[in-house]
Amino acid sequence: MRLMLITEMWRPSLNGVVTRLEETVRVLRAHGHQVLVVCPRGLTDPAPLAGVGLVEAPSFRLGPIYGGQPWGFPTTLGLRRRLDAFRADLVHVVNPVILGLAGVAYARSRHLPLVCSYHTHVVNYARFYHLGPVTWFIEAEIRRAHRRADLNLVTADASAVVLRRWGAEPVRLWRGAADLTRFGPRHATRSMRERLTGGHPDREIVLYTGRLATEKGLPRLYHLAGGKRHLALVGDGPARQELEEAAAGRQITFTGPLDGEVLAQAYASADVFCFPSITDTLGLVMLEAMASGLPVVAARTEGSQRLLVGVPHTTLVDAEQPAAWTRAVDRLLAQPGDRGQIATAAQLRTPTWVDATNDLLAAYAEVLPPAAGLADLPA
Secondary structure, eight states: OEEEEEESOOTTOOSHHHHHHHHHHHHHHHTTOEEEEEEETTOOOSSOOTTOEEEEEOEEEOTTGGGGOEEEOSOOHHHHHHHHHHOOSEEEEESOSSHHHHHHHHHHHTTOOEEEEEOBOHHHHHGGGTOGGGHHHHHHHHHHHHHHSSEEEESSHHHHHHHHHHTOOOEEEOOOOOOTTTOSGGGOOHHHHHHHHTSOTTSEEEEEESOOOGGGOGGGGGGGOBTTEEEEEEOOOTTHHHHHHHTTTSSEEEEEOOOHHHHHHHHHHOSEEEEOOSSBSSOHHHHHHHHTTOOEEEEOOHHHHHHHTTOTTEEEEOTTOHHHHHHHHHHHHHSOOOHHHHHHHHHHHSOOHHHHHHHHHHHHHHHSOGGGOOOOOOO
16 A cells, blocks of 8 residues: 555654654555655654655744644645655645645645544644634634545544534544553662652653643642642743743643653653643554553543543543542552553553554555555554
8 A cells, every 4th residue: 555644743742643653654664555744844754764754844833833833734736746656555644734625635636545543632722722703713714634545544532523514424443552562660770760850750640641732731740749749740832931931930840842761761760640631632652652551640531431430540630620630640640550460451551553453454455446555553
């Protein structure tokens, strides 16, 4: 299969969408599929994935909106020629907003099978970036893009409800996953505890990993920093400076972005994981935390309920109730459970990226001709 993946986000950004795409592309390439990634210019990693084609679309920035992220222009004539030269079997547009809308139009103009995936409640984010007056237009264009797709993918059941309300059918679930070979309690180190606590490794570490942005609700965790507790925020994003200023004088460490083995060490070296966002559709970082043996406290949302309800050593709380966060965190710190057992249980119920990519291939098979011959990947 020759897959054209059109995305508003790519490396060096580190977030759930990029993690999912990067892991999926790795699996597809390992099994012989050809992939072309199309993203806005200014996003690409200086060390792109081996064997993956990359096309950068002309881009622009909307001031500070979403951290000044570059957004891709609709395709130019020269860019369309490069896309045509790839001879795609299928076009997959991820979170169609600006470049993605052009990707939808391109696929339709070339009569190519089109899959769109919905990862982010973009309209919910709009209020955090002062886009109120144009929110209706943004939603109308996103809705139109999904209704033009041959098939739509969602990462959570709640998102499927949104798309079906829009009349965007059919809809299929593309499960979240974690790299179960990367994360685990074995990666814990005292040196990482020192890094996460600014030199106070004997404190109890409350960890968050992910994008540092207004919509993540990170100040909800600030009151947890104090006494024996130390809050460690791993990641980067447009709100980092503002968050650091508000954290001045508190027992809070900002590590910046971590990846690979170092990220695995951060998870394994902490004591409890907290996820305060009420805007995320899934929260892959919670899967990574549990696979690392960490107990988890998360804001109660439809996505987190589906992920955590009934899972031992996890707690859902009202996002706006500080006392609830404190009670939940302190209870899990006092009775943390066996880290190895938590990790083993999490790994038994967490899909691998091969599992999740098989979901994707099954969805692609619905819109590709039988001659494409897509088959499940070996476990």
